Amino acid sequence: MEFWFTERQTEHLGITLRVRESLLVEQTPFQHLAVLDTYQYGRMLVLDGAIQTTEADEFVYHEMITHVPMTVHPKPKEVLVIGGGDGGTVREILKHPDLKHVRLVEVDDRVVAAARRFLPTLSQALDDPRVEVMITDGAEHVRAMRGVYDVIIVDSTDPVGPAVKLFQQDFYQAVHEALTAEGVFVTQSKSPYLDRKLIREVLGIVRSLFPVALPYTAAVPTYPSGLWSFVLGSKVNHPVKFDEGRAEKLKTRFYSPEVHRAAFVLPREIRGDLLPTE
């Protein structure tokens, strides 16, 4: 008997993966959660039917959402992650030598528990003494903070369910205020092929708050269309003028200084659509 999991990525498109074993299926107070062991990509975290991360390709997303903003800031010491309860983003943040403290604010403690049990290569980072895990609402937390974080990374689910408020104007305003004077912010912003309208909206808001706001991309096999986008906002530093020395020394599988620069090069049509004035 073969057991296949299919994510319907849009109404008309899906990815399907053969499953060796279903390790965990539960309804949390926030979402439906599953951990499946797949033949192709290893263990896989699925929230509300959408693939969040797999053991085989998680490095692409986690390195690219982390090292780009972390090297745009000249010396990040205090970092906030919203979402990201699997620990992959925290693992990457800890590679930066000047880091003093990273706070992970995850709304659903069942995600953290599932990752601790089934995804140790991601979640073991959460045991580092520099890491603090807070189980609370990320938007509320950010509203309570002023000038605290050097880097804020929104490593959330897509804007349905618990993450809706993480894609709205007042949240980005609060993020801006929670950052230090040279603060850098990044959020995942879905597929440049399938979700252009969302990226335009996010970019428009971020641009209204930060002097520098740019999208970048990375090729993540298990995400819809295989190409993913991020929107970065920076108070001072331009994202292609980053700390190349520190970037070069990072132990990574995907990220490099060259990859950092290339990630900001958008296909001509997408660039014309998202950055029409440049």
Added chain:
Amino acid sequence: MEFWFTERQTEHLGITLRVRESLLVEQTPFQHLAVLDTYQYGRMLVLDGAIQTTEADEFVYHEMITHVPMTVHPKPKEVLVIGGGDGGTVREILKHPDLKHVRLVEVDDRVVAAARRFLPTLSQALDDPRVEVMITDGAEHVRAMRGVYDVIIVDSTDPVGPAVKLFQQDFYQAVHEALTAEGVFVTQSKSPYLDRKLIREVLGIVRSLFPVALPYTAAVPTYPSGLWSFVLGSKVNHPVKFDEGRAEKLKTRFYSPEVHRAAFVLPREIRGDLLPTE
């Protein structure tokens, strides 16, 4: 009733698309051929169960397999396409102002016929007076030619069925001899995430024949893993020293001079695996 087409991209991984209408299904002397009209990506050409091209994302693949080698050659006049019976690559080649003649050598005339009937935005290029369509074996054709082509593009199916011989040493040797003194060659070479071994083999052979041999990538949503690779061999010119003026003027949706350069930037691990000595 919903009708879904699923391509099993590997033994354990698939893409699934909702189909509006099946326009053509036939067994040709060479392969199984289908044209399906999908809700997500428009009309789609499928050979032996593998998606070859869709109306919505074909521009990525066709622009990237064409404009990179065409701008690496300083003035391509005589060009050969092996495979590519849909006409998409020919359409892109015709955008280059000095082009005199492009010969499309496709082994299966049913592919050309299907494209002429159902994919006019690709196949109408085949009616241009500069285009010659030959229905014959590409490997045999290349062996008969010496010093004729400025650029040779292998726009083939994957190395199963009729295309097996297009991924072998003696074919690449014949390609090298069929090129002019400044000749440039490119072949598609599958996914950098899923087919690293194939890319290494192709690159090894191309490097043994050409002084310059490099892989590059592009994000094609309907191909396995969403990231695709190409291997380029050049007799004289380095692929990142190309005709930027001509590149800038091309009417494209994906390709640009910046995209050209960024396409040669490989993720750190893939680069270490494919180009260990650099």
